[in-house]
Amino acid sequence: MIKRCISILTILLLLAEIIPTFVSAVTLTNLALNKTATSGSGSFCGGGETATQAVDGNTSTKWCRNSGADWLKVDLGATYNVSEFILTNNEEISTYITKDYNIQSSTDGSTWTTLVNVTNNTTRVVTSNITPVMARYVKLDVISPTQNGSGVIRINEFEVNGDPVALVNAATPGFESQPTGSTVNEGDSSPTLSAAANVNDGGALSYQWYSNTTNSNSGGNAIGGATSASYAAPTNAEGTTYYYVVVTNTNNGVDGVSTAKATSNAVAVSVNALVNAATPSFDTQPTGSTVNEGDSSPTLSAAANVSDGGKLSYQWFSNTTNSNSGGNAIGGATSVSYAAPTNAEGTTYYYVVVTNTNNGVTGNQTATATSNAVAVSVNALVNAATPSFDTQPTGSTVNEGDSSPTLSAAASVSDGGALSYQWYSNTTNSNSGGNAIGGATSASYAAPTNAEGTTYYYLVVTNTNKGVNGVQTSTATSNVARLNVNQIAPSAPTNLTATIGDGQVTLHWNGVSGSVTYDVYEGTASGSYGSTPVAIVTGLTYNYKVTGLTNGITYYFVIKASNAAGYSSYSNELSATPRSSNANLSDLILSSGTLNMSFDANTASYATSVANSVSSLTVTATVYDPTATMKVNGTTVINGSAVGAISLNVGSNTITIVVTAQDGMTTQTYTVTVTRESDVFVTFAQTDASGQTVQLTFSQPLASQSIAPGAFLMHAGSKPIAVMQAVHDSSLSNTVYLTVNENLFKWDRLTVDIQGGIIQSANGSQLAGTASIKVQNEVVVFSPDFPDPNHIRIDNIVAFLKKRNYDVDVDGDGLFDSADIKMLLLQIQSVTH
Numbered sequence: 001m002i003k004r005c006i007s008i009l010t011i012l013l014l015l016a017e018i019i020p021t022f023v024s025a026v027t028l029t030n031l032a033l034n035k036t037a038t039s040g041s042g043s044f045c046g047g048g049e050t051a052t053q054a055v056d057g058n059t060s061t062k063w064c065r066n067s068g069a070d071w072l073k074v075d076l077g078a079t080y081n082v083s084e085f086i087l088t089n090n091e092e093i094s095t096y097i098t099k100d101y102n103i104q105s106s107t108d109g110s111t112w113t114t115l116v117n118v119t120n121n122t123t124r125v126v127t128s129n130i131t132p133v134m135a136r137y138v139k140l141d142v143i144s145p146t147q148n149g150s151g152v153i154r155i156n157e158f159e160v161n162g163d164p165v166a167l168v169n170a171a172t173p174g175f176e177s178q179p180t181g182s183t184v185n186e187g188d189s190s191p192t193l194s195a196a197a198n199v200n201d202g203g204a205l206s207y208q209w210y211s212n213t214t215n216s217n218s219g220g221n222a223i224g225g226a227t228s229a230s231y232a233a234p235t236n237a238e239g240t241t242y243y244y245v246v247v248t249n250t251n252n253g254v255d256g257v258s259t260a261k262a263t264s265n266a267v268a269v270s271v272n273a274l275v276n277a278a279t280p281s282f283d284t285q286p287t288g289s290t291v292n293e294g295d296s297s298p299t300l301s302a303a304a305n306v307s308d309g310g311k312l313s314y315q316w317f318s319n320t321t322n323s324n325s326g327g328n329a330i331g332g333a334t335s336v337s338y339a340a341p342t343n344a345e346g347t348t349y350y351y352v353v354v355t356n357t358n359n360g361v362t363g364n365q366t367a368t369a370t371s372n373a374v375a376v377s378v379n380a381l382v383n384a385a386t387p388s389f390d391t392q393p394t395g396s397t398v399n400e401g402d403s404s405p406t407l408s409a410a411a412s413v414s415d416g417g418a419l420s421y422q423w424y425s426n427t428t429n430s431n432s433g434g435n436a437i438g439g440a441t442s443a444s445y446a447a448p449t450n451a452e453g454t455t456y457y458y459l460v461v462t463n464t465n466k467g468v469n470g471v472q473t474s475t476a477t478s479n480v481a482r483l484n485v486n487q488i489a490p491s492a493p494t495n496l497t498a499t500i501g502d503g504q505v506t507l508h509w510n511g512v513s514g515s516v517t518y519d520v521y522e523g524t525a526s527g528s529y530g531s532t533p534v535a536i537v538t539g540l541t542y543n544y545k546v547t548g549l550t551n552g553i554t555y556y557f558v559i560k561a562s563n564a565a566g567y568s569s570y571s572n573e574l575s576a577t578p579r580s581s582n583a584n585l586s587d588l589i590l591s592s593g594t595l596n597m598s599f600d601a602n603t604a605s606y607a608t609s610v611a612n613s614v615s616s617l618t619v620t621a622t623v624y625d626p627t628a629t630m631k632v633n634g635t636t637v638i639n640g641s642a643v644g645a646i647s648l649n650v651g652s653n654t655i656t657i658v659v660t661a662q663d664g665m666t667t668q669t670y671t672v673t674v675t676r677e678s679d680v681f682v683t684f685a686q687t688d689a690s691g692q693t694v695q696l697t698f699s700q701p702l703a704s705q706s707i708a709p710g711a712f713l714m715h716a717g718s719k720p721i722a723v724m725q726a727v728h729d730s731s732l733s734n735t736v737y738l739t740v741n742e743n744l745f746k747w748d749r750l751t752v753d754i755q756g757g758i759i760q761s762a763n764g765s766q767l768a769g770t771a772s773i774k775v776q777n778e779v780v781v782f783s784p785d786f787p788d789p790n791h792i793r794i795d796n797i798v799a800f801l802k803k804r805n806y807d808v809d810v811d812g813d814g815l816f817d818s819a820d821i822k823m824l825l826l827q828i829q830s831v832t833h
Contacts, residue, residue, distance in 0.1 A: 028084055029164035032138065033057050036075040042067020045152065059090045059156045068151035072140040072158060078166035079107055079256045083132040085116060087140070089124045090156035097124055098155065100144035105135035107169070107257050112139065122147065134167055134256060135160075167256030171201040173247040174262065181243075181267030184235050185274060185362050194230035195245050195264050203251030203260075210244050217244040217266040233269040240270040276363035278308040280354040288350075288374035291342050292381050292469045301337035302352050302371050310358030317351050324351040324373040340376040347377045383470035385415040387461045395482035400452050400514060402485075408444035409459050409478050417465030417474075424458050431458035431477050450513065452487035456480050489566035490514055493542075493559045496574045502581040502663070505555065506545045509571060512561050519560045519567075520544050526556050526573065533560075549578045551662060552627070582625040583661040583668040591618040591642070593674060607673040612765070614676060616645040619655060621670075627662035648676040651756060651768050678768040680761045685752060686776035691744035693737050694752065694775055700761035701733035711758040714740050715772075716748040717807025717816065733762065745783040747800075747824075749809030749816055750775035774814040792827045 037051035044050055045064035051072050054063035063072060076082075082105065089097045103116035116128040138160045145153040176196040184191055197205055209231040212220035220242070223231065233243060244266045250259050283303040291298055304312060316338040317327030327349070330338065340350060351373045357366050390410040398405055411419060423445040424434035434456070437445070447457060459478040466472055490512045499506040507520065518537040521529035537544050549555060555578075559571040584601035593608035601624060610617065619632055620642045629636065632643045633656055646655060657670040684697040694714065707728045714721040725739040744750060756769025782789045785800040801808065801824075810820040 026163055028161040030057070030159045031076045031080050031082065031162050031164065032074045032158060032160035035077055037063075037072060038075075039063065039065065039072050040067070040070040042070045054155045054158045057157070059088050062090070062154050062156045063158075064155075065145075065153040066151060068145065069141075069143055070145075070153055071142065072155065074138045074140075074158070074160060075109075076136055076138065076160065079134050079136045079169050080162045080164070080166055081132040082135045082138065082160055082162035083130055084159075084161035085128045085130075085138075086157070086159040086161065087118075087126045087128075087155065088157040088159075089154060091124075091154050094122070095147040095150070096152075096154050097122060097147055098142060098145060098153070099147050101140060101142045103128065104139045104141065105133055106137040106139070107134055109137045132162065135162075136169075168254040169256035170203055170249050170251040170254050170258050170260040171199050172260040172262055173197040173199045173205060173249045175247075175264060178265045179243065179245060179267045181269055183270040183272065185272050186235060186238050188235045188271075190232035190235055191269060192230055192232050193243055193245075193267065193269070195247070196229065197247040197262065199249045199251075201249070201251050201254070203249040206248045206250065208246050208248070210246065212242040212244070212266060215242050215266055215268065217263045220244065220266075235269075235271050238271050238273045240268050242266045242268050272362065274363050275308070275361045277310050277356050277358040277361050277365050277367045278306050279367040280304045280306045280312060280356045280369040282354075282369065282371060285372045286350065286352065286374045288376055290377040290379060292379050293342060293345050294381070295342050295378075297339035297342055298376060299337050299339055300350055300352075300374065300376070302354070303336065304354045304369065306356045306358075308356070308358050308361065310356040310361075313355045313357065315353050315355075317353065319349040319351070319373060322349050322373055322375065324370050327351060327373075342378050345378050345380055347375050349373045349375050379469050381470040382468040384417050384463050384465040384468050384472050384474045385413050386474040387411045387413045387419060387463045387476040389461075389476065389478055392479045393457065393459060393481040395457075395480075395484075397484040397486065398449050399486050400449060400488050402449045404446035404449055405483065406444050406446055407457055407459075407481050407483075409461070410443065411461040411476065413463045415463070415465050415468070417463040417467075420462045420464065422460050422462070424460065426456040426458070426480070429456050429480055429482065431480050434458065447483050449485050452485050452514075454482060454484050456482055487514070487563065487565045490561040490563055490568045492568040493518065493561050493571040496557065496559055496571045498557070498574055498576040500576050500578055500663075503549050503551055503578050504545055504547045505549060505557070505576045505578055506543060507557055507559070507574070508543045509559050511540065511542045512568065514563055516563045517561070518542075518544075519562065520546070521558050521560070521570075522546060523556045524553065526575065529556065529558055551578050551580045553577065579664075580625050580627050580662040581666040583628055583659040583666045584624040585621055585630075585657065585659060585668075585670060586624040587620075587622040588657070588670065588672070589620040590672070590674075591620075593617065595672070604669060605671050605673075607675070609675045609677065610648065612650065612677045612679045614648060616647045617674065618642040618645055619657070619672070621657050623659055625662065628659055630657060630659045632657050648674055650676050650678045650766055679765045680759065680767040682752075682754070682770065682773050684776075685773055687744055687750065687778050689778055689780045691746075691779035691781045693739055694744075694750075696736045696738065696752070697732075698734045698736070698759075698761075698767075700763070700765065702728060702736065703760045703762050703764075704728045704730075706758060706760040707736055708758060709738075711755045712738055713753045713755075714738070714744075714775075715751045715753070716744060717804045719805060719807075743781065744777070744779050745781055746777070746779050747783075747808045747810045747820075748777055748779065748804065749807055749814065750777050751814075777809065777812065794825075794828055797824050797828070 209226035319327035426434035
């Protein structure tokens with residue numbers, strides 16, 4: 001027994017040595033090489049970097065996607081035993097290495113099995129070995145394309161290695177015929193669904209029928225016992241069911257997948273319930289009417305509908321009683337409406353029968369509905385009676401503006417209708433062709449008298465009787481009544497007012513009714529105007545401008561209105577005194593100084609300068625109009641007289657002359673700005689050679705306590721340079737030395753501004769504000785823009801000019817012009833580019 005166990009163990013050990021050797025003898029082959037490769041819907045990085053580049057056997061090409069996670073699927077072309085996968089990232093940048101992915105296989109392209117799952121990979125070439133599996137399709141699913149989260153996939157080669165000998169799978173069945181659906185009625189015989197299939201590899205075919213609630217050949221329920229090539233579908237319940245059959249080929253003699261399935265089309269079996277034709281329903285019923293004999297035929301109509309799509313037909317009936325049965329069919333009355341005749345007096349009843357015919361239903365194919373019965377009554381005609389006048393309107397003659405004469409008439413009617421009235425006016429003696437008078441709708445009318453002339457009036461009376469079945473209105477027209485309105489003289493104009501001007505008066509008044517013209521009268525004494533008007537105004541103009549009057553004289557005005565009937569009395573009297581509006585000067589003279597321009601009455605502002613020795617002056621002003629008044633600096637002065645001495649301060653002094661015209665409203669203001677010069681001023685300004693200090697020499701000894709750095713501001717061209725220190729030379733009492741906060745250089749155009757009112761002379765005089773005093777530039781130091789003053793280049797000059805805003809002074813004339821540019825260019829020793 002022990003020996004037997006030892007022998008068995010020895011055999012097993014030998015087999016363990018032999019079997020691995022046998023297995024390893026199979027040479028693995030790249031089954032994916034140059035096979036069909038597809039990928040997801042993302043975009044490729046380059047035009048040629050498609051999925052094919054991952055299975056072309058060349059690691060210098062690649063499949064590249066810039067759409068993030070994506071998949072690559074390879075169709076091996078047949079089913080093989082696959083045991084190894086090699087993924088190559090041949091990129092120079094390590095962050096491009098694919099980080100996370102998995103590999104799946106399938107034998108049919110539908111059902112997938114995950115074989116490899118790689119996470120946190122940092123290796124350029126990854127080999128994954130598996131237990132051999134059968135596969136026709138292999139899919140690489142890239143989850144994290146790179147190490148740093150970038151969304152670009154870069155796969156140089158994807159190898160699928162395995163036994164190069166393809167496996168043989170069971171053949172997929174083919175359908176010779178598909179099942180066919182049908183529509184039956186509930187309880188009919190079961191329709192037979194059948195399919196014919198075949199297979200070419202000698203396998204055994206089996207069948208399974210499925211039912212589904214949707215039109216799909218997947219997701220259905222297997223029907224118990226339905227395992228043959230045909231199936232009898234049930235018809236015991238109304239509704240639609242979809243059926244399909246799955247045919248399976250089983251071939252245990254192949255070395256690949258031993259089963260293969262094919263699914264038929266899905267077909268519908270519809271079971272319908274028995275359906276009768278639907279009964280029509282009325283949307284609207286016919287409506288009866290009452291008409292007069294000979295009227296247009298009233299249209300009787302009905303609207304019906306049916307829910308089953310059947311065809312509706314109509315037949316109208318007439319009856320002698322109010323009933324929708326027992327009537328007589330009307331020949332030819334077979335549409336939805338019927339025009340009932342009105343040629344004979346009496347009452348007839350009508351109704352319509354609607355029939356629905358539906359040959360498509362499985363039950364009764366016709367159904368009817370009957371409308372209500374309606375009456376059409378035809379009456380004999382009766383018209384409204386014509387009114388008759390009991391009294392006619394009477395004309396009259398009145399004066400314009402009199403109380404309105406009342407025109408009236410009395411009418412009656414025999415049929416009890418309602419009477420209405422409308423008065424008309426006419427320009428001719430006729431009771432036709434006139435114009436209806438708005439609002440004049442009663443039996444009497446108050447005729448207007450506001451305008452002269454003759455107007456003719458008449459009245460139209462209308463009888464309205466809605467109780468008759470014929471014409472319901474009838475009219476009668478009265479005789480013509482003549483009204484004569486005689487014209488009278490107008491009333492006096494009112495509210496005479498005036499607008500006073502220079503040598504003129506503009507009159508305004510309220511017009512009067514019926515006036516044709518207005519006469520304007522003028523006088524220089526109250527109540528005395530003369531017999532001849534100064535103006536006659538016509539039409540609707542209620543104002544007049546009287547010109548050529550003498551200012552200061554009081555005038556008296558009245559207005560009369562006139563027409564063909566005569567003149568009105570005077571309006572209210574108006575007195576008005578025209579006044580001058582001239583507020584101009586005719587001359588302006590100063591006791592010292594000369595105006596900056598010749599005096600002109602239309603020029604309001606002037607200026608002059610006087611020496612420091614002039615401490616006051618007088619002003620003599622003359623007005624153009626002697627009636628005007630004036631004030632100088634607020635003091636009233638006599639025309640042409642000199643104003644008392646006006647004191648002048650050093651600097652600017654303003655003298656104001658205000659002229660008021662005779663009308664007391666018009667004014668004109670003139671100003672004279674007098675500048676009194678200071679006795680303190682700068683006589684000399686220059687720099688030292690170092691560019692650190694500026695020396696200023698004044699015309700007078702200065703008070704030391706008045707000297708402050710803030711009173712001075714240097715400029716190099718347009719660039720301001722602050723003064724840090726101002727030192728008064730004790731030995732030279734009229735000299736000040738200024739220290740600036742930055743260096744001054746050769747060729748700088750230097751000026752200094754002095755603020756007025758700060759610097760004082762020793763005797764107390766103040767220095768007036770002075771701008772842009774030229775400073776003589778004695779600086780020998782060059783700007784740093786000239787690193788080598790012995791070899792000046794054009795780029796040195798450009799840099800210097802830019803820093804000084806193109807405002808320097810090379811020739812010492814205090815200006816920047818073309819001469820300075822020429823002198824700068826003469827300094828150039830060499831030019832570099």
